[in-house]
Amino acid sequence: MATPEELRAWDHAYLWHPFTQMRDWLAAPPLIIERGEGNYLIDLEGRRYLDGVSSLWCNVHGHRKPELDAALRQQAERIAHSTLLGLSNVPAVELARALIEIAPLGLRRVFYSDAGANAVEIALKIAFQYWQLRGEPQRTRFVSLVEAYHGDTLGAVSVGYSERFHRFFRPLLFDVLKLRPPHVYRWQQGFAPVDALRAAVREAEELFAAHGRTLAAVIVEPLMQGAAGMWDHPPEYLRTLRNLSRESGTLLICDEVATGFGRTGRMFAVQHADVQPDLLCLGKGLTAGYLPLAATLVTEEIFTAFLAPYERFEAFSHGHTYTGNPLACAVALANLEIFTRERVVERVRERAGQLSRLLQQHVAPLPHVGDVRQVGLMVGVELVQDRATRRRYRPEWQVGNQVCQEIRRHGVILRPLGPVIVMMPPLSITEPELNHLVTSCARAIEAVTSRLDERPP
Numbered sequence: 001m002a003t004p005e006e007l008r009a010w011d012h013a014y015l016w017h018p019f020t021q022m023r024d025w026l027a028a029p030p031l032i033i034e035r036g037e038g039n040y041l042i043d044l045e046g047r048r049y050l051d052g053v054s055s056l057w058c059n060v061h062g063h064r065k066p067e068l069d070a071a072l073r074q075q076a077e078r079i080a081h082s083t084l085l086g087l088s089n090v091p092a093v094e095l096a097r098a099l100i101e102i103a104p105l106g107l108r109r110v111f112y113s114d115a116g117a118n119a120v121e122i123a124l125k126i127a128f129q130y131w132q133l134r135g136e137p138q139r140t141r142f143v144s145l146v147e148a149y150h151g152d153t154l155g156a157v158s159v160g161y162s163e164r165f166h167r168f169f170r171p172l173l174f175d176v177l178k179l180r181p182p183h184v185y186r187w188q189q190g191f192a193p194v195d196a197l198r199a200a201v202r203e204a205e206e207l208f209a210a211h212g213r214t215l216a217a218v219i220v221e222p223l224m225q226g227a228a229g230m231w232d233h234p235p236e237y238l239r240t241l242r243n244l245s246r247e248s249g250t251l252l253i254c255d256e257v258a259t260g261f262g263r264t265g266r267m268f269a270v271q272h273a274d275v276q277p278d279l280l281c282l283g284k285g286l287t288a289g290y291l292p293l294a295a296t297l298v299t300e301e302i303f304t305a306f307l308a309p310y311e312r313f314e315a316f317s318h319g320h321t322y323t324g325n326p327l328a329c330a331v332a333l334a335n336l337e338i339f340t341r342e343r344v345v346e347r348v349r350e351r352a353g354q355l356s357r358l359l360q361q362h363v364a365p366l367p368h369v370g371d372v373r374q375v376g377l378m379v380g381v382e383l384v385q386d387r388a389t390r391r392r393y394r395p396e397w398q399v400g401n402q403v404c405q406e407i408r409r410h411g412v413i414l415r416p417l418g419p420v421i422v423m424m425p426p427l428s429i430t431e432p433e434l435n436h437l438v439t440s441c442a443r444a445i446e447a448v449t450s451r452l453d454e455r456p457p
């Protein structure tokens, strides 16, 4: 292996990191991870860091989980990859069956891909083609939530548009109808939660009344809009979207790429609201954070609309080289077994309660914490310069990035969303580790915000 000095130099010389201002990145030596162990990442010098964002929200049972390592090794001894185009493979079949067994009622078919964005892209394309096959070609429009995030391919960006991130691509995107979720009213306009919900429901009712017959689908991140900055909404709002979409004959796509696999304290977030989506997008935790695998689950009604004589060429023409990759599917199967054996979802609920208490005790009272939002083991702590007026910090101060640099001194890795500090630990986090995560976060916020207090506004 190259020396640590070589690796750091080569990173700067050859790599382009995602969602990263490379000018800043090149100004400091990179932290390079060499190993993982349980809930910790270990760098080239052997320093250990608690993986506070689950390696970008995907790790579930910690790193080097023996059962997952074994599943990967055993599958590698059989075959690493063969295609699902015109062939099938053992783990892809077994995983599809296992997923349908645990999926929300009504979902009967699994279409694989290899990233959350692709799972979304596939859901949009299936919905769009479905209405043409069903003889309702006027249903061409999609509805999504303000500040939704659904991935970085162009269809996913069309429904998950963010001015800050995506404005350069605007001319390449298709037009989408937008709904303001309750969070917008509550946080940005200072409504009480019930009024925010009422306003959001009314807005949705009006939109469906005006456009219902031209809609292909509404897409939503259930309960928590992750990349928006951890914007939560109550289960009632999701139920409203389900009812309105059903009444107007529109499809409901739930994007559980971030919320799926136990993260919210149920296997899938829609289960908090008793909602059955028509299409469900999964990724991230599907392989417990081991390998790139995603899936789009659909109802039998959608699936059968695509059945036709060959020469009509109505098959769903979408596929990737690594669709249904056997290594990834084998690990995903082992992942699901661990969920059952270790009663992971129950443990998440217990940890979520502990986390909530810790946040209330150590983080919520800090003078620059404007809001603490939590669903299960998903947390966003919004930092503000002035709590009373909710005035934001100047973006060039990079308050979120500074806190996440500071917390490394305490042996914790976090990645912010602008001024929102995200905590999204592996579901296997222990109580002492949670305590360390939250108290370190509080200390890092205190250190950075008091330094910023000394700057002229």
Ligand code: PMP
Pocket (backbone or CB within 6 Å): 057, 114, 115, 116, 117, 118, 120, 149, 150, 151, 152, 221, 226, 227, 255, 256, 257, 258, 259, 283, 284
């Ligand atoms: N949907 C949601 C809700 C997400 O949070 C993400 C990624 N953070 C995606 C889709 C995209 O997934 P991927 O990065 O695997 O393409």
